[in-house]
Amino acid sequence: MKMNLHFWSVTLILVMLPAAVLAAPTEPPVNDPSITPKAPTLPLATDGTALLESFGGREGLVRIMDDVMVRWLANPKTRPFFEGADQASIKKHLVEQFCVVMNGPCTYTGRTMAESHKGMAVSEGAFYALVEELQISLNKAKVPFFAQNRLIAALAPMHRDIIDK
Numbered sequence: 001m002k003m004n005l006h007f008w009s010v011t012l013i014l015v016m017l018p019a020a021v022l023a024a025p026t027e028p029p030v031n032d033p034s035i036t037p038k039a040p041t042l043p044l045a046t047d048g049t050a051l052l053e054s055f056g057g058r059e060g061l062v063r064i065m066d067d068v069m070v071r072w073l074a075n076p077k078t079r080p081f082f083e084g085a086d087q088a089s090i091k092k093h094l095v096e097q098f099c100v101v102m103n104g105p106c107t108y109t110g111r112t113m114a115e116s117h118k119g120m121a122v123s124e125g126a127f128y129a130l131v132e133e134l135q136i137s138l139n140k141a142k143v144p145f146f147a148q149n150r151l152i153a154a155l156a157p158m159h160r161d162i163i164d165k
Ligand code: HEM
Pocket: 077, 078, 081, 082, 085, 086, 089, 090, 093, 094, 097, 109, 110, 111, 112, 116, 117, 122, 126, 127, 128, 130, 155, 156, 158, 159, 162
């Protein structure tokens, strides 16, 4: 009887395992290896919209992006990237992206981080300068420190798709 039970559990595992592997969802194929994502563009948050409220909701994010874009245009490390770009569109997509990252009632309509930063030669220095200016704007908007950390932690893995080594 003991042997029989063992036999059936082993058989069940052998039958179910390949079925589970075959049923696993597969990523859509990407033909261009230079835009294959290495990190999710929209990581998932799990605690309702409390985090978004710490940023003043969607309107708060709009004010923060208006403020930070002025800083990115003033900072010599980030200015070259943004001065010729469609700043209104970037701000709109950043609001959507941050809102979705924080579980807000928004839809991200922009491209992936790999696609939108491809060929831009963003350096590590430019990346940190951008994040520092963002932190200044977040402090000015009185976003609590814990909430800032949660956002930065969600954005940090994206550097793999943004910085050109
Ligand atoms: C965690 C850091 C970053 C995030 C979350 C981020 C996010 C975004 C988003 C959402 C867009 C809009 C994509 C679209 O319109 O389809 C964008 C575009 C852009 N980003 Fe970033 N970005 C980051 C870092 C950087 C850095 C470090 C630079 C340069 C210093 C940069 C320069 C740009 C530029 C110039 C565009 C416009 C590209 C175009 O219009 O083709 N970004 N970024």
